[in-house]
């Protein structure tokens with residue numbers, strides 16, 4: 714039997730239609746995910762993993778970084794938010810005035826803790842407000858002419874005893890100018906992602922399972938199956 718070729722995405726992954734643009738700087742399990750989404754009027758970050766500040770600086774101007782208004786976090790694992798602290802500090806060093814909005818799944822203890830510690834350390838010099846929005850019952854909302862539809866996905870984390878436990882986790886669908894980008898975050902195969910990815914212009918689907926018994930991520934086959942229901946898709950979060 715022919716051995717299946719290992720697939721490794723080549724980052725950055727970039728997709729653009731008109732002024733709807735998304736760049737995945739990186740998405741490697743246990744290392745980092747970092748995504749920039751922009752339109753003419755909007756600049757969002759999705760999953761500010763380690764290295765996000767370096768990657769933003771390499772790719773867009775300081776002024777553009779200062780224009781980033783909203784940060785969407787799929788879940789609290791370190792590889793999806795490890796760069797948040799330095800990103801927030803950088804904005805203060807540059808004397809940002811506009812508020813920064815951070816959206817994350819309800820029950821995500823990591824964001825609450827990082828934010829609390831950040832405010833304790835920097836409140837005397839912080840030049841901008843940070844608005845936290847935890848999402849429990851996902852419903853659509855609009856920011857900068859982009860409709861954002863969060864949806865619950867099914868991600869887990871391994872425990873010491875070898876079992877696993879549910880992690881509050883979201884995917885996000887961004888719709889703008891009749892185009893839709895669906896980002897599933899980290900998840901096992903789940904109906905909500907199947908539904909949201911279908912007919913999207915771009916689906917960004919994780920294929921992070923190390924083997925068939927992995928109940929925290931999807932296999933390449935599952936990810937591809939979902940991806941193919943969208944017009945285009947990227948497979949990300951593939952173990953290296």
Ligand SMILES: [Zn+2]
Nearest residue numbers: 788790868899
């Ligand atoms: Zn995760």
